[in-house]
Amino acid sequence: MKVFSTKIRPTYMVLFAIILSTLIISCSEENYNDSEFVAGETFTESNIRLFSIDTLAVNTSTIKFDSIPTSESTRILVGRYNDTVFGNVKASSNMQFLPSSYTIDTSAEYDSIVLVLGYDNYYYNDTLQRNTLHIKRISENLKPKNDDYFYNTSSISYDETELSSLEYYPRPLSGDSITIKLLDDLGTELFTQLQDKSIVNTDEFSDYFKGLGILSDETDDGSIIGFSKSSEKTYMRMYFRTATSDESIQEYIDIQINTLTSPIPFFNSITAENSIEPLQTLTNSTINLASSASNSQSYIQSGVGVAMRIQFPSITSLYDIPGNGTILDGILKITPTPQSYDNHLKLRDTLAVYVVDQNNALSGLLSTTSYAILNRDNEEFNDIYYEIPIATYLEELQLKTRDIDDALILLPLNYNSTVDRFIMNANGNGENQTILELTYAIYDED
Numbered sequence: 001m002k003v004f005s006t007k008i009r010p011t012y013m014v015l016f017a018i019i020l021s022t023l024i025i026s027c028s029e030e031n032y033n034d035s036e037f038v039a040g041e042t043f044t045e046s047n048i049r050l051f052s053i054d055t056l057a058v059n060t061s062t063i064k065f066d067s068i069p070t071s072e073s074t075r076i077l078v079g080r081y082n083d084t085v086f087g088n089v090k091a092s093s094n095m096q097f098l099p100s101s102y103t104i105d106t107s108a109e110y111d112s113i114v115l116v117l118g119y120d121n122y123y124y125n126d127t128l129q130r131n132t133l134h135i136k137r138i139s140e141n142l143k144p145k146n147d148d149y150f151y152n153t154s155s156i157s158y159d160e161t162e163l164s165s166l167e168y169y170p171r172p173l174s175g176d177s178i179t180i181k182l183l184d185d186l187g188t189e190l191f192t193q194l195q196d197k198s199i200v201n202t203d204e205f206s207d208y209f210k211g212l213g214i215l216s217d218e219t220d221d222g223s224i225i226g227f228s229k230s231s232e233k234t235y236m237r238m239y240f241r242t243a244t245s246d247e248s249i250q251e252y253i254d255i256q257i258n259t260l261t262s263p264i265p266f267f268n269s270i271t272a273e274n275s276i277e278p279l280q281t282l283t284n285s286t287i288n289l290a291s292s293a294s295n296s297q298s299y300i301q302s303g304v305g306v307a308m309r310i311q312f313p314s315i316t317s318l319y320d321i322p323g324n325g326t327i328l329d330g331i332l333k334i335t336p337t338p339q340s341y342d343n344h345l346k347l348r349d350t351l352a353v354y355v356v357d358q359n360n361a362l363s364g365l366l367s368t369t370s371y372a373i374l375n376r377d378n379e380e381f382n383d384i385y386y387e388i389p390i391a392t393y394l395e396e397l398q399l400k401t402r403d404i405d406d407a408l409i410l411l412p413l414n415y416n417s418t419v420d421r422f423i424m425n426a427n428g429n430g431e432n433q434t435i436l437e438l439t440y441a442i443y444d445e446d
Contacts, residue, residue: 050328053438057314058332060426060434062289062298063360063409064282065305067151070268071144073417076117076234077268077303078133079170079224080216081125085340086301086421087275091224094156096142096211096258096265097236098202104195104240104253111239111250113187115164115180115212118233122226123172124419126344129222135164135180138211142265150267152304152416158213170225177233187238194253206258211265212236223344224419229266231256270303270419279306285360291426296433297337300351300422302415308334308424309356311407312436315397321442327398329439330391334372334410338382340423348420349374352413353388358405366393372410386410386424394438 080090115135136158144150163182190209193199199208228234236255241248258265278294281287288309291298298308310332318325341347351372355363370393372386388408396402412420426434 047443049323049442051438051440051442053440054435056312056436056438058434058436059311059313060291060298060424061309062279062282062291062294063285063287063307063309063356064279065307065360065362066285067153068303068305068416069149070152070154070270070416071148071150071264071266073266073268074229074414075120075122075417076214076227076229077224077270077417077419078214078216078227079124079131079222080218080220081129081223082221083272083275083345083421085276085299085423086272086279086306089224089270089272089301089304089419089421090216090220091268091270091303091419092213092215093227093268094138094142094150094211094213094266095229096138096206096261097209097255098205098258098260099194099253099255101253102194102197102200102205104191105242106195108195108240108242108251110184110188110191111241112184113182113190113236113238115182115236116177116234117180117214117227118177118230119172119175120226120228120233121172122418123170123223124344124346125223127170127172127223127225129169130167130220131170131222131225132217132220133166133168133180134162134215134217135166135182136213136215137161137163137186137209138213140210141207142211144263148263150263152268152270154267154269156213163212170223172225182236190255191238191240202258202260206261206265211258226417229257229259231259268303268417272301272304272306282306288360296426298424298426298434300410300412300424301419302412302417302421303419305411305415306421307354307409307411308422308426309360309407309409310434312394312397315394316400316404318398318440321440323442325440325442327391327395327438328441329437330389330394331437332388332390333385333435333437334388335385335425335434337423337425345421347374347384347422348412350413351386351410351422352415353390354409354411356407356409357403358407360407360409362409363406366390366408 076093077091139157139159164180166180199205237252239252241250299306300308353366353370372388375387376384
């Protein structure tokens with residue numbers, strides 16, 4: 001059934017403006033003759049008024065989680081770069097390995113050992129700058145201390161002697177992998193243990209060789225690179241030769257990332273130090289840094305858990321409008337701050353929308369269909385913004401079927417496997433401020 005709006009009477013508009021003056025709600029007559037929606041009999045037999053409301057209060061702020069679990073990150077992250085807002089951003093990775101075989105012929109002779117890191121196509125910041133990798137041997141058991149997860153803030157100890165280092169120019173899109181020769185001392189040690197059958201199973205190997213740490217250099221200012229966790233792309237390879245009556249044959253054993261043990265003995269350490277002063281106030285996850293105290297901006301940084309927080313404190317005031325009402329549509333528009341992004345610090349096409357409670361405890365995705373989608377229709381005029389459909393969420397807040405103290409936060413979906421950062425214009429920031437656009441229907445107001 002089609003339901004069309006009737007014209008809005010001037011006297012009603014005066015009453016409407018007086019009632020909602022505290023909300024600074026702007027109303028305009030709209031032509032909805034081409035629109036249709038499903039409504040109940042009570043609704044359709046009433047006088048219908050449809051209003052466009054675009055100045056309802058939106059509270060924006062920034063939060064930072066105490067830590068985020070990175071044990072189950074989908075990739076290895078290593079690198080470092082300096083950011084004028086978020087500070088010195090760096091990532092390192094730690095992992096345990098297991099050999100594909102525990103058998104080496106007694107006549108074989110050790111040759112060499114290398115670490116192969118396969119690109120997985122992810123990168124962030126400037127790949128034209130040189131990066132440095134330092135490979136270290138882990139000196140303690142790679143097991144979480146308190147629960148089943150390692151976090152971005154977790155740490156581990158290493159042997160003092162490096163196994164190798166490599167300066168390289170990343171080629172995450174055009175390259176396949178990089179190969180790093182490791183110290184022969186490590187290779188001969190592992191070779192001997194396997195050949196002599198001193199190590200014959202998973203537990204013995206992981207107890208003897210606790211794993212590798214892959215670290216960036218403290219002087220790097222380039223990019224953070226993603227490497228694959230797949231056993232086909234990233235592995236240690238130990239070469240040896242076996243003599244036959246006619247020739248010496250080169251063979252090898254691959255020593256792959258351990259994905260069999262639970263919890264998974266792997267994590268990325270991701271930190272951001274010396275950020276701008278407002279971000280330094282986020283010392284625990286319950287603190288909300290109001291946009292008014294941070295240059296009318298809100299911030300997002302995956303990997304370290306910085307998120308934009310959004311609340312709608314006045315949504316229940318829609319009840320002040322005479323008559324029964326319902327939210328037909330609700331779109332939140334959030335504009336990235338101009339000059340805060342470029343070809344190195346990229347905007348992603350999609351951000352996930354999560355729900356948190358009043359203490360910023362994460363309760364899950366808003367829905368499996370509601371995402372912040374980057375609208376680039378007018379990109380040539382520098383008019384781009386993220387838009388989020390939130391009509392159902394707002395209706396639940398208005399009807400109080402959802403906790404009014406809940407809030408939405410924005411983060412990339414794979415926030416534990418990336419270091420993407422975003423700076424958003426928040427409320428009170430002029431033309432490009434965060435705006436909530438509502439279509440609100442009123443009926444039975446006479």
